[in-house]
Amino acid sequence: MADADDLTPGLEEAIGLMAKTATGKMCTGTFGSVVSYDHTTQKVSVQPVIRGSRDQAEGFRYPAISNVPVTFPACGAFSITWPIKAGDFVWLNFADRSIDEWLELGGTDVEPRSKRRFNVTDAVALPGGRPFSKPLVLASGTDLVIGQDGYDGTISNPGSITEPLQLRIGPAGIRLGDGGSTNDLLNILDTLISQLLTATAGGSPLVFTDTGLTSLKGRLDTILWP
DSSP: OOHHHHHHHOOHHHHHHHHHHHHHOOEEEEEEEEEEEETTTTEEEEOOSSSSSTTTTOOOOOOOOEEBBBBBSSSEEEOOOOOOOOEEEEEEESSOEEEEHHHHHOOOOOOOSOOOOOOOEEEEEOOOOOOTOOOSSSOOOSOOEEOOSSOOOSSSBTTTSSSSOEEEETTTTTEEEEESSTTHHHHHHHHHHHHTOOOOOEEEEEEOOTTHHHHHHHHHHHBOOO
């Protein structure tokens, strides 16, 4: 028969078990799939996609989390926003204290009424995040690219947008349009000015001052993507 002392965990083991039990109930962050989004309030309903696990039990699926604030880049008088569709992925951060009072009233020194810690109800959604199997199509090693990425919004159908609208800024210049030179805005302006410079009226070429179209075309050529 085993001695009672042999069944009693030592101090180090007891502390380890307590820490494991406490941290096992903490929610710190996970990926989620958007169920719905309200652009007027910037709130999403999100279904966590990574199963939870406690006490070595079989993994369980978290229920969808409602009214999660979306954190778009915004400071001062400026912001960057974009549409969010059902099926898009977001990264969920879970605050270490309740964020209810701050979300309702804001403020710089807020005392939460609730004592909850690292709870799924205190989630904040950061748009983005993709599995390695579906990387961004327009990601570039040299250019800043803003615009449609070639997906139809369902994540499952890459390439459905044949000429995604985009703003591209890089060492070669600036491109604003459909991703190619045909419908690029700056290219259209450059072509228009070139045609005006070679246009004729009554068999004679049109005459512009040095501060007119010729100067404008030279300035445009300095930023036009070749």
